[in-house]
Amino acid sequence: MRGSTLCTKATERQRTNGSKCMGLGCSASVDREQPMLEMRQTCERCHTPLPMDSIDAMICSYECTFCTACVSGPLKGHCPNCGGNLQPRPIRVQQ
Structure with a gap:
């Protein structure tokens, strides 16, 4: 299923600031304070x-x-x- 796993970069971002993957099928939010x-x-x-x-x-x-x-x-x-x-x-x- 798409969006069920996070990419490596997104996983690292989630560990450091709580943001999650915005990949296809992902409904998680991204911390706008930390630019991609x-x-x-x-x-x-x-x-x-x-x-x-x-x-x-x-x-x-x-x-x-x-x-x-x-x-x-x-x-x-x-x-x-x-x-x-x-x-x-x-x-x-x-x-």
């Missing part, structure tokens, strides 16, 4: 500002953050730190 992603504010290569609502931010699975100009240019779509591919970072609406 570290939203780095600048490109790690050229230091271009990348606010939380920027559509120009790209991240790897380790949350290394780069602007689209660096990713499509010198980085050629790969993170220089881990070698993984870079994907668009989700947008977080500022409250």
Whole structure:
């Protein structure tokens, strides 16, 4: 049954702050005080500002953050730190 087990990250979060998995079929809540992603504010290569609502931010699975100009240019779509591919970072609406 989906949602019956928690992923490793969610299990660790639950142990530390009581939040639970938001996976498919899961109705548990998440502690909004502890963000899921570290939203780095600048490109790690050229230091271009990348606010939380920027559509120009790209991240790897380790949350290394780069602007689209660096990713499509010198980085050629790969993170220089881990070698993984870079994907668009989700947008977080500022409250």
